[in-house]
Amino acid sequence: MGKSVDEVIREYGPALARVAASYERDRALREELLQEIFMAIVSALPRLLDPEKLTPFVFRIAHNRAVRHIQHRVREPESAAEVDEVAAEAPSHEQAMIARERSEKLLEAIRDLTLPHRQVITLLLEDLTYPEIAEALGISEANVGIRINRAKQQLKETLRHGR
Amino acid sequence: MADEFLEELQSSWRGQDVAFADVLARLRRQRWRPHLALGFELLGTVIAMGVGVWFALVAVQQDSLLLAMSAGIMLIAAPALAVATWIARKDSLQWEQETPESVLISGLRRADASLKVLWVGRVHLAVIAAFVAILWASELGGLINARDFLVFYTLVCAATVAFYLPWFAWREKRVHRERAECQRLLDDLRAGDR
Numbered sequence: 001m002g003k004s005v006d007e008v009i010r011e012y013g014p015a016l017a018r019v020a021a022s023y024e025r026d027r028a029l030r031e032e033l034l035q036e037i038f039m040a041i042v043s044a045l046p047r048l049l050d051p052e053k054l055t056p057f058v059f060r061i062a063h064n065r066a067v068r069h070i071q072h073r074v075r076e077p078e079s080a081a082e083v084d085e086v087a088a089e090a091p092s093h094e095q096a097m098i099a100r101e102r103s104e105k106l107l108e109a110i111r112d113l114t115l116p117h118r119q120v121i122t123l124l125l126e127d128l129t130y131p132e133i134a135e136a137l138g139i140s141e142a143n144v145g146i147r148i149n150r151a152k153q154q155l156k157e158t159l160r161h162g163r
Numbered sequence: 164m165a166d167e168f169l170e171e172l173q174s175s176w177r178g179q180d181v182a183f184a185d186v187l188a189r190l191r192r193q194r195w196r197p198h199l200a201l202g203f204e205l206l207g208t209v210i211a212m213g214v215g216v217w218f219a220l221v222a223v224q225q226d227s228l229l230l231a232m233s234a235g236i237m238l239i240a241a242p243a244l245a246v247a248t249w250i251a252r253k254d255s256l257q258w259e260q261e262t263p264e265s266v267l268i269s270g271l272r273r274a275d276a277s278l279k280v281l282w283v284g285r286v287h288l289a290v291i292a293a294f295v296a297i298l299w300a301s302e303l304g305g306l307i308n309a310r311d312f313l314v315f316y317t318l319v320c321a322a323t324v325a326f327y328l329p330w331f332a333w334r335e336k337r338v339h340r341e342r343a344e345c346q347r348l349l350d351d352l353r354a355g356d357r
Contacts, residue, residue: 005194009187017181031186038190043197044259053309061258067266068256071345102175119263124169125176138262156168 002051005042008123011040012058015126022110022122023066024073033069037062055128056135063136065121109158117151124148204248211241267349274342281335288324288331295320 003011016037024030040061048057110118123133133148134141215237222230256269295317301307 008188013183013187014181017183017186018176018179021179021181031183034183034186035189035193038186038193041189042194044189044257047257047259057259060262062269063263064256064258064261064266067263067348068270071267071348072269072341073344090304099175099178106172106175107179114354115263115348116352121172122176127173138264152168155172 002045002048003054005045008041008045008054008058009038010056012055013038016058016062019066019122021060021107022118023070025111029069029073033066036069037065040065053135056132059123059126059128059132059136060138063123075111080156105159106155109155112158113151113154118156120144120147121151121155182338189204192310204245208241208245211237215241233269264349264352270345271349272344273337274345277338278342281331281338284327284331288327292324 007145017034020034020037021150022031024033035090044057044061048054110121113121119137120133123136128136133144137144139147171313179239215234218237219232221227256266261269298307298313298316301314302310
């Protein structure tokens with residue numbers, strides 16, 4: 001017995017919101033994208049044949065919908081001032097500020113990655129396995145490995161220079 | 164070392180504030196829309212066909228050609244439109260079966276199709292302009308005598324052209340930009356494994 005739409009959205013909602021954030025900097029457009037992802041999942045869920053493959057199924061829809069979203073968007077100038085609040089849960093105000101700054105830097109660095117690298121790294125950060133990432137993106141596991149290594153290298157460099 | 168880096172990234176990644184209550188509320192309000200739209204389409208088709216049958220009956224009783232033609236149009240057009248909508252919906256993207264590459268390729272095709280449609284639109288405007296020019300030539304040559312109508316018709320056509328030409332230019336620029344973005348993303352994707 002598969003999960004209901006509400007269960008899927010409750011379980012994957014936060015991860016899908018993070019995926020949307022990796023594609024869209026503007027808060028209103030990000031919410032629009034997340035809404036589009038949710039709607040696509042709602043209509044596609046009855047077609048899921050194997051409940052074991054729910055995770056790659058959900059992320060595949062999310063990334064495909066996000067790709068369609070960004071191709072319609074005019075590329076906006078890179079601007080740190082436009083970065084939305086990416087708060088973090090932390091016990092003290094100072095720790096919260098540090099965590100928030102780290103999350104912002106990471107999100108910006110991920111947005112700067114090329115599309116294939118951004119996709120694999122966000123899926124890896126959501127704890128998907130290599131076979132699940134391959135299934136979600138429709139590529140081979142070998143390609144997943146190659147993309148992940150390159151994405152990590154780029155992130156290391158960006159974050160090192162940014163710090 | 165690599166795992167430590169990844170763990171650090173994951174900690175920052177998961178630390179994002181992902182409040183999406185507004186989106187969820189909107190989703191709850193809107194998730195029945197596709198079903199509602201389908202229901203209204205079916206209802207519209209049934210009503211149109213019912214009216215078509217009624218028109219046909221009245222046309223037979225009153226021996227009215229106009230009502231018979233109306234009935235024929237409704238009985239043919241209503242199911243044809245419903246089938247066309249159903250085919251269009253069936254052919255729309257199923258997100259779970261696509262890949263990022265296929266989404267981008269379909270985006271390129273859509274952009275190319277839009278550019279063709281815009282070109283056809285421009286041709287239509289040229290045909291309208293040519294038709295108006297021919298009418299004026301006929302008027303001035305004495306072949307027809309409908310100056311008042313021609314002035315009115317020319318104004319209507321000029322307004323149409325004045326509205327659509329800038330819109331076509333705006334839309335074309337946008338579609339070109341979308342196409343270029345699709346191509347750039349597709350190139351990125353294909354270069355990703357090289």
